[in-house]
Amino acid sequence: QQPVQSPQAVILREGEDAVINCSSSKALYSVxxxxxxxxxxxxxxxxxxxxxxxxxxxxxxxxxxxxxxQSSLYLTASQLSYSGTYFCGTEGEYMTTDSWGKLQFGAGTQVVVTP
Amino acid sequence: DTAVSQTPKYLVTQMGNDKSIKCEQNLGHDTMYWYKQDSKKFLKIMFSYNNKELIINETVPNRFSPKSPDKAHLNLHINSLELGDSAVYFCASSQDLVRGQEKLFFGSGTQLSVL
Structure with a gap:
């Protein structure tokens, strides 16, 4: 099951901060x-x-x-080079055939940093 | 030297045709993957191979057949292409099966357009 990311998109000016969240409905081993x-x-x-x-x-x-x-990604004092789409990928806690070795990705958060 | 290389970068073909995408990694990794990224940017795992053995086979139509002649190569053959197969296909590799420690190295992607 894929994690849910928010927001879908964010526009920042250089130097501003942003937070991207990644939430899962199941117990996680890693993000x-x-x-x-x-x-x-x-x-x-x-x-x-x-x-x-x-x-x-x-x-x-x-x-x-x-x-x-859940996991959160913090972009601090953003730079132009931070522009892009950020994906979180999650691994389930339990080593079942459903989760073992699988990295499930969220839909991505598009980040645009402007001058 | 490119770590994970896949060819071709662009593939435009007619419905019903058969096509292949090739992937090679020179990182000495044991595990390779195919991911599909659709128009909504979802990255979905399709297959993974560990030391040439198929480990993950998601619910992918059997028109898709991966082949791993050795652990440095993982090719993807697609029969009877359909419009819905249009997407960007990414090959990736990791040292071992993803379990908390293994980061993925992605190839540059193959944009497949089925007309």
Whole structure:
């Protein structure tokens, strides 16, 4: 089952902050974040494991709240290079045939950063 | 050197034709995947192979047949193409099956247009 991302799109001016949320209806083992620029392949940003950890990639950070079964990606002091579509991918908690080895992606959040 | 390369980048064909997309990775990874990205940008897993063995086979029409001659290659053959097959197909690889630690490396995608 695919996670739900919100918002669908966000427009920012350079230097502004944004938060992208990723929610799942099932218990999660990990959450992955990828960014895809127009016409290109998705590129890995970070992985978060259950345990509520936070991670950072430049000025992009993320948190994972396993109790709420959700993750948030924080874009801080956004730069033009942050524009793209951000996808979260989730792995189910339990190693069943339904979840094992499968990364289910959300529909993506389009981020546009303007000068 | 491109880590995950797939060919062709664009594929335009008529309904009913048979076509193949090739993928190669030079990362020494054990696992390879095919993902389909539709016009709404949903990234959906289709297949995954681990050491040439089919591990994940989502509910994909049997007109789609993956083949992995060795662990560095995963090709996708599609028979009797239909309009609904139009999408961008991404090949990806990871060191092992995705279980919390393995990030995906994506190829640049093949845009398939069925007329």
């Amino acid at each position: 992955h974040w990828y960014r895809q620029k127009h016409g290109e392949a998705p590129v890995f940003l970070m992985i978060l494991l259950k345990g509520g950890e936070q991670k950072g990639h430049d000025k992009i950070s993320a948190s994972f709240n396993e109790k709420k079964q």
